[in-house]
Amino acid sequence: xRVVYDFVNVVNGEANLQQALIKDKxxxxxxxxxxxxxRDKDALTVEGVEKVLMELKEQFEFVVCDSPxxxxxxxxxxxxxxxxxxxxxxxxxxxxxxxxxxxxxxxxKSRRAERGEDPIKEHLLIxxxxxxxxxxxxxxxxxDVKDILSVTLLGVIPESQAVLKASNQxxxxxxxxxSDAGQAYSDTVDRLLGKEKAxxxxxxxxxGFFERLFGGR
Numbered sequence: 001x002r003v004v005y006d007f008v009n010v011v012n013g014e015a016n017l018q019q020a021l022i023k024d025k026x027x028x029x030x031x032x033x034x035x036x037x038x039r040d041k042d043a044l045t046v047e048g049v050e051k052v053l054m055e056l057k058e059q060f061e062f063v064v065c066d067s068p069x070x071x072x073x074x075x076x077x078x079x080x081x082x083x084x085x086x087x088x089x090x091x092x093x094x095x096x097x098x099x100x101x102x103x104x105x106x107x108x109k110s111r112r113a114e115r116g117e118d119p120i121k122e123h124l125l126i127x128x129x130x131x132x133x134x135x136x137x138x139x140x141x142x143x144d145v146k147d148i149l150s151v152t153l154l155g156v157i158p159e160s161q162a163v164l165k166a167s168n169q170x171x172x173x174x175x176x177x178x179s180d181a182g183q184a185y186s187d188t189v190d191r192l193l194g195k196e197k198a199x200x201x202x203x204x205x206x207x208g209f210f211e212r213l214f215g216g217r
Contacts, residue, residue: 008036011048017055026175031060042073049077075102080111084121086154086192090128091140096148099124103149123154125188130159131204142202155188157181158201 002022005015010033017033024030033056036043056063067078079085085106089099106120107113113120126145133139146153162179166172174189176182180201187197 003034003037006034006036007052008039008043010052011044017052017059044074044077046077046080050081053081069098076105076109079106079120080109082106082110082120083112084123086123086125087149087151088125088127089145089149091126091130091134091142091145093140096140096145100149103151122151123192124149124151125155125157126153127157128159129156129201131202135204142199153199154191155184156199156202157184157188 005020007020009015010017010020020033021031022034024032033052053063065078065082068074079102087099087102087106089095103122106122110120112118124146126142129142130139134141140148142153142156158180160173160179160181162176162181163173166176166179166182173179173181174185177186184201187200190197
């Protein structure tokens, strides 16, 4: 509701960056620049995206581009100028295949690749992970996904009701530090910043005696 100007407005010179940036109400150093909800992604150009990113780079330590799913123009523009990329996948064959295609683009279609510079640093984030389903053979395991994609594992986010709850409340689940998903996202950020964090929530939880006796979860 607070969006007045978006990315395309800034690219087209209809607003400046300060007019379009929205300060997060909860986190002092977080700002959001909304993508256009009304205009076609073809309204964006490589030159226009570069102009905005260079302006952002002068003000912020990290600029995170949330890419649309798939390998169309929007995703290409989001990754073209990247120094690092977090490839997000679900542990399902179709999702992993899409991620593999994205890794191919990161290796060949980025500005770094075109200039022959050091490649984009790639990270793997697995979401909606369900250990019980993995155990039953209904879902790929972490090692399966790593073997297919051959990318350093940054984090594994468990399937969690907390994500749905947070989405309905309009609150990022990472702020729910009591939830498994919130803790997993927090661990992921720490690893991205170079901290050592063991991976959690990968194994089936063992039920206690009374849970087994009464069928509790």
